[in-house]
Amino acid sequence: MTQDDYTVSEMISAKSIAARIEALAREIETHFASTEKLVVVGLLRGSFVFIADLVRELKLPVEVDFLEASSYGNAMESSREVRVLKDLSGAIEGRDVLVVEDIVDTGHTLNHVLGMLRRRGPARLETIALLDKPSRREVDIRATWIGFDIPDEFVVGYGIDYAQRNRNLPFIGKVSHK
Ligand code: 5GP
Ligand code: MG
8 A cells, every 4th residue: 555545644742752751751760760670672663663762761770672573363353363573682580571562452462472471480570552542452451551542543653654654753643544
């Protein structure tokens, strides 16, 4: 599909995102105040802009790692298969871990990733999602911290793509088909 088949309109401005990240960073600093070194895990690829802004706002010792998971299968099925395409580079046993996700939609991806990471025995395992679509949930899961609750719209920008485009938009935009 080419860019001409749809338009993108701003839903959340770059300024609002920055202000929300500042506020969330203060909560995360309080929660992990005693940490020796926090492992911040970005779920590729959609969280790469969010994690970059978030870690620069965090006044904590951090280490950054990445994990890529992909969700397959029929959207009509309530149980979807989640595969790990790229695992973490480092071990997390006994460590404090913060998983950073772009959007929690049905919840299958986060549920699977957290289950897998929990089995590795981290000291503390928390999650932050920039966006949440609670109306779409199929698995009972909620991130510890959420940037914005949004309605059931397809969004792009700030790291999030539509067919690998629009990741470089500085804001979150809603896709409308012409
Ligand atoms: P879940 O397993 O929660 O259904 O899937 C979450 C993933 O679906 C997100 O990390 C994201 O990759 C993708 N996703 C959900 N909603 C949207 C959306 O509005 N736009 C885009 N580009 N991806 C989305
Ligand atoms: Mg994703």
